[in-house]
Amino acid sequence: MLDVKNISIVFNEGTVDEKTALNNINLSLEKGDFVTVIGSNGAGKSTLMNVIAGQLYPDVGDVLINGKQVIHLPEYRRSQFVGRVFQDPMAGTAPSMTIEENLAMAYSRNKKRKLTFGVTKSRRKMFKEYLQTLNLGLEDRLTAKVGMLSGGERQALSLLMTTFTDPDILLLDEHTAALDPSRAELITGLTKKVVTDAGLATLMVTHNMQQALDLGNRLIMMDKGQIIFEASGIDKQRLTVEDLLHEFQRIRGEQFEDDRVVLG
Amino acid sequence: MFISMFGAVESGIIYAIMALGVYLTFRVLDFPDLTVDGSFVTGAAVAALAIINGVPPIIATILAGIAGFLAGTLTGLLHTKGKVNALLAGILMMTALYSINLRILGQPTLSLHTEATIFDQLGNVWGAPIDNMLNSMLGIFGLERLPSTWGILIVMLLVTVIIKLITDYFLKTEVGLAIRAIGDNKRMIRSLSANTDNLTILGVALSNGLVALSGGLIAQLGGFADVGMGIGMIVIGLASVIIGEALFGTKTIARATLAVIGGAVIYRMIVTLALRFDFFETGDMKLITAIIVIIALISPKILKTQREKKRRIEKRRALEQEIKEVG
Numbered sequence: 001m002l003d004v005k006n007i008s009i010v011f012n013e014g015t016v017d018e019k020t021a022l023n024n025i026n027l028s029l030e031k032g033d034f035v036t037v038i039g040s041n042g043a044g045k046s047t048l049m050n051v052i053a054g055q056l057y058p059d060v061g062d063v064l065i066n067g068k069q070v071i072h073l074p075e076y077r078r079s080q081f082v083g084r085v086f087q088d089p090m091a092g093t094a095p096s097m098t099i100e101e102n103l104a105m106a107y108s109r110n111k112k113r114k115l116t117f118g119v120t121k122s123r124r125k126m127f128k129e130y131l132q133t134l135n136l137g138l139e140d141r142l143t144a145k146v147g148m149l150s151g152g153e154r155q156a157l158s159l160l161m162t163t164f165t166d167p168d169i170l171l172l173d174e175h176t177a178a179l180d181p182s183r184a185e186l187i188t189g190l191t192k193k194v195v196t197d198a199g200l201a202t203l204m205v206t207h208n209m210q211q212a213l214d215l216g217n218r219l220i221m222m223d224k225g226q227i228i229f230e231a232s233g234i235d236k237q238r239l240t241v242e243d244l245l246h247e248f249q250r251i252r253g254e255q256f257e258d259d260r261v262v263l264g
Numbered sequence: 265m266f267i268s269m270f271g272a273v274e275s276g277i278i279y280a281i282m283a284l285g286v287y288l289t290f291r292v293l294d295f296p297d298l299t300v301d302g303s304f305v306t307g308a309a310v311a312a313l314a315i316i317n318g319v320p321p322i323i324a325t326i327l328a329g330i331a332g333f334l335a336g337t338l339t340g341l342l343h344t345k346g347k348v349n350a351l352l353a354g355i356l357m358m359t360a361l362y363s364i365n366l367r368i369l370g371q372p373t374l375s376l377h378t379e380a381t382i383f384d385q386l387g388n389v390w391g392a393p394i395d396n397m398l399n400s401m402l403g404i405f406g407l408e409r410l411p412s413t414w415g416i417l418i419v420m421l422l423v424t425v426i427i428k429l430i431t432d433y434f435l436k437t438e439v440g441l442a443i444r445a446i447g448d449n450k451r452m453i454r455s456l457s458a459n460t461d462n463l464t465i466l467g468v469a470l471s472n473g474l475v476a477l478s479g480g481l482i483a484q485l486g487g488f489a490d491v492g493m494g495i496g497m498i499v500i501g502l503a504s505v506i507i508g509e510a511l512f513g514t515k516t517i518a519r520a521t522l523a524v525i526g527g528a529v530i531y532r533m534i535v536t537l538a539l540r541f542d543f544f545e546t547g548d549m550k551l552i553t554a555i556i557v558i559i560a561l562i563s564p565k566i567l568k569t570q571r572e573k574k575r576r577i578e579k580r581r582a583l584e585q586e587i588k589e590v591g
Contacts, residue, residue: 117436
């Protein structure tokens with residue numbers, strides 16, 4: 001479903017700040033795959049997300065979605081296939097617009113936007129049904145401004161908005177990191193449900209190793225722009241946080257230098 | 265007094281169309297577009313030139329709107345495709361339009377006094393009986409100097425309200441929602457596969473279309489188009505938007521656009537009142553406008569801080585009182 005081929009990208013090439021952000025990355029996701037991505041800061045996780053989403057253009061390499069080359073499509077065109085939830089709960093919704101207007105915008109994602117009402121009676125009914133699945137009572141607050149919602153509620157809404165038009169690829173960029181533990185758990189639960197229900201190909205960046213182990217059927221570890229470790233299926237299920245840290249040390253010959261990973 | 269206020273309301277309603285345009289960029293798109301100073305004159309110039317060349321006034325007015333739409337498109341292109349800062353893009357277009365407007369006019373001022381404007385034609389269709397009826401009603405209140413025709417006021421009110429309703433509708437369509445989201449959270453709407461560049465261009469173009477339409481009508485109302493008539497127009501538009509929002513609120517889109525129209529009319533009335541003082545001259549108008557905008561921008565914040573301060577002092581005093589009583 002998603003094929004990332006030989007992606008390399010170097011920032012500030014030829015200067016003292018030169019940094020190889022991604023070094024020959026190859027990755028392939030099937031429908032229903034849920035891949036968690038871990039790695040220390042600067043490992044290239046976010047860069048990889050940005051390349052897949054179309055926000056960054058790589059120096060070399062190709063991105064294919066459903067076998068179709070999408071590397072030349074700008075971000076707004078690619079977002080027809082790629083849904084994305086950001087770390088910042090404020091990033092995925094428009095605060096001064098109502099819940100139903102936000103949902104209407106998300107609903108138009110894979111269609112051509114027309115000069116007809118964004119929120120109609122039948123759509124409102126559908127939005128209500130979708131919101132009910134969140135169990136947050138948002139279905140009774142359709143005309144409330146999104147800016148009035150809490151961070152957790154906004155993130156839940158973002159997740160719903162990203163997935164309810166069935167994108168092929170779902171990118172989750174540390175989307176629970178900015179929430180308190182109970183809200184993070186709620187969003188994690190919702191994520192699990194949405195991903196299994198829709199059977200998307202999902203890529204989730206996280207700093208929380210335990211979360212990376214609990215969720216998904218595959219795991220990749222990145223460092224210095226490379227994928228240094230991969231586990232899937234039964235191997236992944238058997239992994240523990242200690243194994244991962246140990247694995248990192250074995251491959252890189254150095255300590256994993258991010259406290260957040262262990263504590264988070 | 266009544267007759268000058270009547271004139272203020274009359275022109276205020278036409279300026280309201282311009283203010284709606286400014287609302288679209290400043291508030292909806294969050295794009296401080298200074299093209300307005302130029303595109304207002306472009307509208308006036310195109311309408312005047314067309315009428316002098318025998319084009320029916322209604323067509324001339326529409327042409328004015330189209331000219332503004334094109335000017336706005338250029339500003340939008342400059343900002344989105346050329347990646348020029350929004351303020352600078354507007355200033356560049358405004359400066360460029362000054363020369364273009366002079367070219368259109370052919371001379372600094374073009375008079376329309378000998379031409380039949382849209383309002384003259386309106387007067388022919390408009391029935392004098394209605395004027396007589398309304399004036400005799402006002403006569404009951406002892407008003408002596410009465411307006412010569414109500415036609416302009418009522419028809420323009422109708423036109424402005426129709427434009428308002430179309431704007432309200434547009435901002436609720438799928439396209440309109442996406443345009444509003446650009447001003448609210450650009451990154452989000454791009455990730456919902458909206459072409460933000462094209463939508464921004466469309467928004468700025470529509471805005472300037474309205475501004476130029478208003479310019480074309482004002483030229484016909486005043487009987488002339490002048491290359492300097494747009495100076496400070498953006499501040500007037502902003503004043504209308506801010507005054508309206510402060511007085512009428514912005515709870516919904518329909519409310520906000522109504523507020524903008526109300527703000528434009530009230531702004532004209534304030535200026536008319538101010539000019540009645542002998543102290544002020546016509547040339548002081550821009551200064552008065554700037555001061556109105558400054559007051560409207562700053563006073564809500566000062567009031568809020570004052571209220572907070574008062575609340576805190578009272579709370580503290582109550583606490584002290586309590587301590588005293590206990591002690």
